[in-house]
Amino acid sequence: MAQGMAGQVLEAFDKLSEADRMVLSEEMARTGTENQSFSEGFVPSSVRDLLAGPAFLVYYGPAFLQRMNTDSPVRRLEILAEIYRRARKLWPASSDQAGNFVTLRIDAITIQGKWSSSDPDLLLLRMCSNKQAVLERRPGEDPKTANVKEENTEILFAPDVSDAVDNYGICSQQEMIQQVSHEMLSTGRWYRKVAFAFLRPAQPGEIIVTIVDGKEETVNTAVEGDYVVQANTRWKENYILSYATTSAAYDLATPLELPHGREDAQQLRRDGYRCYRSRTRIRALRATESFLRQHCPSKKFMAKWGTPCSVEVDDIIAAQVSPSSEVTEIYRIEKTVFRETFIPEQR
Structure with missing residues (x-):
């Protein structure tokens, strides 16, 4: 990608945080072709061990690294x-998307006039179809007050990208799968x-914050077809x-009547929720202190x-766990929620 800037870019790569190096190494190693990976030794084992996509x-990525103007290669x-x-x-990574790819257009910071990472521009990555996203510039707009919740949009504020630092040391989903499988x-x-x-169809771009016992567990943004x-x-x-x-x-074909006597029954109906029976089966381990020290020292x-x-x-x-006994996703269930909703399966 860097061509004539290759020397400077390779030197800059070694100066990146471990989190940024891993993101670039993993994402640029995905082929977008089903059952295909680059050779062992050239890509992270996490990519070869669990083929996932979309890639x-x-x-305009090559031009982004070749036309740096006053920006540093590290930046x-x-x-x-x-x-x-x-x-x-x-586009969360999943094994059933390993054979697909998505185009990310970054013309806005490459060829559409002069741009530098020191410019006070709000940058948005907006999903415009299930196969493409576009980077948009909104000069002068404050990222803290920008209203983008209605869209399938992620905020990337170039002058102050803090997530890489905030997420430093946090185990990735693929690393967790690899470590605990x-x-x-x-x-x-x-x-x-x-x-x-209770389930309802999600609105694309809707942001849902999961809170248990007053503590924020995680945040997710809905895309077309998702459920809340x-x-x-x-x-x-x-x-x-x-x-x-x-x-x-869930058995979506046979919704149940809302339970009688629920104080929030009317509110559930107004919000579009319907009641469904679960058919979820999981494999589970308790997060002991030794487990967290070994696999998740940051507790995230x-x-x-x-x-x-x-x-x-x-x-x-x-x-x-897939029918072929492959762990496909790792997630956390708060202990009191688990006791209320799961029972051991007799086998």
């Missing part, structure tokens, strides 16, 4: 890493979800699931949709 094609690579990071929030499959127990839940789930627990926590996950986890790891997920001692580390 990202950064349109340009930091911004490129953040573009990949934000795109992955819009053997323990999960060998000593984890099967559990079945017995509680029903309100758990039938004392906390009534909300979270987002993709259509594929929702249809596998990246959820499948790309945002940090907090975990505490005695919470449950849950896994989705």
Whole structure:
């Protein structure tokens, strides 16, 4: 990509934070072709061990590294890493998307007039279809007050990209899968979800904050086809699931009547929720102190949709397991929520 700037860019790569180097190494190693990976030794093992997608094609990416103007190569690579990071929030990695790719157009900071990372521009990465996103400039707009919640949009504020620092040391979803799969499959127990839940179709771009016992667990942004789930627990926590996950986890064909006597029944109906029976099965381990020290010392790891997920001692580390006994997702369930909604499966 860098061509004549290759020497400076390679030197700058070694100066990046570990988090940024890993993002670039993983995302640029994805092929976008099913069952295909680059040779062992050239790409991170996390990419070869779990083929996932979609891959990202950064349109005008080479020009971004070749036309630096007054920017430093390190700064340009930091911004490129953040573009990949934000795109992955819009398109969470999954094994069934390994054969697909998405185009990320960054013309706005490459060929549309002069631009430097020192410019006070708000940059937005906006999903304009299921196969393309566009980087937009909004000069002079404050990223703290910008109203972009209605769109499938991620904010990238170039002069002050803080997420890379904030997320430093947080285990990625693929790293968690790689680290705990053997323990999960060998000593984890099967559990079945017995509680029903309330579901409604999500609005694309809707942001859902999951709060349990007054603590923010994670944040997710809905895309077309997603569902919002309100758990039938004392906390009534909300979270987002993709259509594929929702249809596998709940019997969408046969909605149930809302339980009689619920004080919030009218509000649930007004908000568009319907009641569905769960058919979720998970493999689960308890997050002991030694488990967290070994696998998750920061007590956070990246959820499948790309945002940090907090975990505490005695919470449950849950896994989705494929029919071929492959761990496909790791997530956390708060301990009281787990006790209220899951029972051991008799096998």
